[in-house]
Amino acid sequence: MTTIHYHGRKFRTMNNTVNGEVNHETIFNYYQSDHRVWATYSGGGVFEGHLIAIVDPSGNLDMRYHHLNDRNELMTGKCQSRPEILADGRLILHEAWEWTCKDFSKGHSIIEEI
Numbered sequence: 879m880t881t882i883h884y885h886g887r888k889f890r891t892m893n894n895t896v897n898g899e900v901n902h903e904t905i906f907n908y909y910q911s912d913h914r915v916w917a918t919y920s921g922g923g924v925f926e927g928h929l930i931a932i933v934d935p936s937g938n939l940d941m942r943y944h945h946l947n948d949r950n951e952l953m954t955g956k957c958q959s960r961p962e963i964l965a966d967g968r969l970i971l972h973e974a975w976e977w978t979c980k981d982f983s984k985g986h987s988i989i990e991e992i
Contacts, residue, residue: 882937882961885910890992895985899923899947915939923948937961954978
């Protein structure tokens with residue numbers, strides 16, 4: 879079991895399902911204190927976004943997020959992220975998410991540390 883620390887890491891979306899709003903232009907800035915993780919994100923159709931999460935001992939994230947998109951819509955959702963550690967020490971997060979607004983659809987995304 880590896881403890882993963884997210885503080886100071888930056889991520890960019892590599893892949894997302896069509897019902898998602900983040901893309902390769904969206905940058906996530908992560909912070910961490912103990913088992914609490916939070917991030918800000920923007921770009922690629924997202925004006926400003928925030929997420930909060932609890933990290934488990936394996937580095938998995940149970941998160942909730944909200945953002946304001948470029949159509950001035952408030953969007954909310956929840957996400958489960960599973961980390962993968964690359965050979966160079968960077969992280970990839972495999973994410974299963976669900977909107978808690980509008981159509982309540984689900985999707986999958988992958989974000990990579992930059």
